[in-house]
Amino acid sequence: MPAQRTAKRPTLTMLVVATLVALSLGACTSSSVPVAPASQPGTSKGDEPDPLKELLRPLLSPFEERLSAKDGLIPENRTLTASDMDVPAVANLDPELRKALQEASKAAAADGIQIVVTSGWRSTRYQKMLLDQATGTYGSPEEARRWVNTPEKSTHVSGKAVDVGPVDAMVWMSNLGQQFGLCQTYANEPWHYELTAQPGAVCPPALTDAANN
Template sequence: MANLDPDLLDALRRAAIDAADDGVEFSVNGGWRSPEYQNQLLREAIAKYGSAEEAARWVATADTSAHVAGTAVDVGFAARAWLSEHGAGYGLCQIYRNEPWHYELRPEAPECGCPPQYADPSHDPRTRR
């Protein structure tokens, strides 16, 4: 959980405590990534999916990745199910429909709900640089 945005980390800790009270094991499978590691993941995705365009549906570039910025986490299955029901109350929102494990902090979510999800990262304006 090193290098995560402090507000995201705080929201995750509060959610994990409440999830545990509900008997849910709250696991975070991935958080901050170095630019080098993100670039490696992108190269692997290009090899797997056959093109940079198709890989962009799953992996952002290092300069656009919320993971590199420390503003995203990937959560385990039980946490994912719990957050899909309770996450907005902590500002924790699923951002991409094709990545139910990927959560980011949206501070307005407790009052307004989570924003509509993008189909995948290639539809997110933040990843188009």
């Protein structure tokens, strides 16, 4: 007689995948299938946690937290300049900082240099995620703070800081940015500029790092 096969018990992963497929099929046919009304607030059923949602939370949470341009994230394959007002990373910058950077960009272009905005305004959520990532990278909140400020202290969140690139633009800004009042804020971040001086005046000394701000 052929050997009998022992039925395998479904794993949690298989159950989750099956559930997602079922939900997708249900969404595709929702136009023809009546949907039961949601439980009203205050009822015992409505106050109970949704077991399905709790089961899928570990899979869905990364997508719920995904950043977008609305958080100041710069779209992929986009070379951003100080004049790109359709992107929140630029549009939400302090107007005086943005104007100074636009003027500097015109002067740099005359020298054959393109100043690219690599990071500008950021949402609180975006800044917190960067700080969390830096903590994981550098091993401690204290070390991470040398490179990424807290949302409460970040001048990116307040729209008063901009990061520029590439390297030739950083060099140009280091030499001529002060003509527009744009100064390198931190010694360890040659890309980070703020409007901290009057045009043509001497920039204040750069701080060692963001932790000393």
